Amino acid sequence: MTEPYDQIETEPWDEVVARHESLLTEQLAYLAENSEYYRAKFDEWGIDPTAITTLSGFREIPFTTKDDERRNQVDTSPEQPLGSHQAVPTEALSRTISSSGTTGKPTYFGLTAGDREHWNTVIQRCFHATGIRPEETVIFGVGQTMVPGGTPYFEAMTRLGANVVPAGGGSTERLLSALTDLHAPVLFTTTSHLRYLTERAPEILDRGVDELPAIKLIGGGGPGIATPEIRETLYEAWDATLVRELMGLGDVIGCMWAECEAEDGMHYCAQGHAHVELLDPDTETVLPFERGAEGELVYTPLGREATPLLRYRSGDYVRVTGTTCSCGRTSPRMQCIGRVDEMLIYKGMNVFPSAIRDVISGIDGALPYARVKIPSEGTVHFESPIPVTIVMDPGSNRDPSDIVDEAVESVRSRLKVRIDPTPVSKSAIELSEYKTSLVEVDTER
Known part of the structure; x- marks a missing residue:
């Protein structure tokens, strides 16, 4: 068993949720004071955010959706380039990134310096859970673009202490050359890119990928690795020692879920930084995180300053694979089945x-x-x-x-x-x- 990155990862889940209850009260107060968008929504909903002090009361708040975000960013101004849910002055922004746009027009999210610290803490937990260690060289196969899995991941992995090589965004030949030249044992990229490299690299190299130094494969940006046949194909093709996946959401935190050595679902790693709910998308009933339960993930960032969201429906439909684990982490584990809109x-x-x-x-x-x-x-x-x-x-x-x-x-x-x-x-x-x-x-x- 490897030690989790932070102590909170091993605290009883009920205690973590109880901590979130008080943090949610603070976040609601922040929204009421600083978010033009949510102040208008509270009036529209007939909700007094200062009166909500329990999780049961919190669950009475309506959801925010991706369409709400898009509408919010139709008409913007130099003072609020990210729309009316921008809750800090533009000069307080430290980074602006965007969604990938795979499900429609991209939306933008801002981060203050404080928000970036939240992100770094959680993403470092995720990469540690997947098996990346400070002494290792990591080929970073995603281009450092505006998407959440680009620069934010690169920054967090660097802060973890790893020797991170920004090899993404260029040619496949250059990435594979860096992998070989630097004797890198870790390859991180999107799940689709891992499969692409598995198929295409032998044609480029005239040898199998099992002859490359990468023995740890980490994939993100979409489900797939949890499929036994896909995972086994990657294991066999690369002669790998581990094949794991992670997942997040740029609207909330770029990475919040990651697989440990059990490789049986991704642990929630955003304790103290985002509250997560499991929702029946048809009835909109909140479900308990129990093994076998299925539903849509809903998030509320805790302590988010720049572009905070409230009960945000992610569109990710998941199945809970467990609530305990031999690794010592106490958070729920899940596999992403697909997108609700698919x-x-x-x-x-x-x-x-x-x-x-x-x-x-x-x-x-x-x-x-x-x-x-x-x-x-x-x-x-x-x-x-x-x-x-x-x-x-x-x-x-x-x-x-x-x-x-x-x-x-x-x-x-x-x-x-x-x-x-x-x-x-x-x-x-x-x-x-x-x-x-x-x-x-x-x-x-």
Whole structure:
């Protein structure tokens, strides 16, 4: 067992939540005094924030959504370039970053110097949980862009004490060269990029990635590593000693969840800096963090100054994998299943594209790159079988028709959903270096 980074990570979860209760009261008072946006919302909701002193009272506050953020930033001014929920003068901002824009127009978030300290504390906990140690050299494969997984991650990893090499944002050849030249044992990048490198690096190097010095693989920026077949592929291809994932949200804190050595779900690592809730997205009921529970994550930053949010619906749908762990951490562990806004409905049943991919990934002869093909942007409801692209493994001797038949039966039996698969060769797909979408629009229709 490795020691957690901070003592609070091993404190009883109930005590952590009780601490959050008092911190939430302070955050509400801050919003009432400094946030033009939330002052207007409190009036609209008929809420006196000073009267809310308990978690049960806090749960009566309506949610904030990504659409609220976008509307807030439609009309801005030099005094409030981040919109009316900017709660500090512009000159007090220390950093401005943006969302990736993968689900619509990017939104911007600001950080004061104090906010950056909050972020660094939490992100350092996350990287420590994943196994990065101060004495190690880390190839940082994400470009230092405006996204949360760029510069903020780089800064936190540097503060952790690691020798961090900013190799992202350039060519794959240069990244691989740095990995080899510097004998770096750790590679951090997005999950999609890890898979991209696994596929493309042998063509560039004319040798397998198992001959590279990286033995610790850390992925972020989207789910996938928790899928057993994907994790095992990375382990085998790189001859790795660990393959772990982490996750966060730029609107709140760039990284808040990270896998420990158990590699069975990501621990919550933002104790004392953000309050998290598990929400049934249909009924909007708050659920307890219990093993097997599923729902959408909702966050409220604690002590956030620049662009604070209140009960922010993340859109990330997760499954709780445990509430205790051999590593000693006491926070809930979870696996991200997918985005709530990517959920499909087949004859009244909910299904995530990632769930379809995960089932197909376990089929002999199929690679873990299956994607749902929708007839037009925004299609959610299906009465007929859902079109799915299945990527054939070029090293398999199985007949593609047998693979397709097994995929249909496996998805039907495990997910109670029917699919209409189309087998394609590996050369027919494009792998992304940043994020790979599991849904694509059928442009041939």
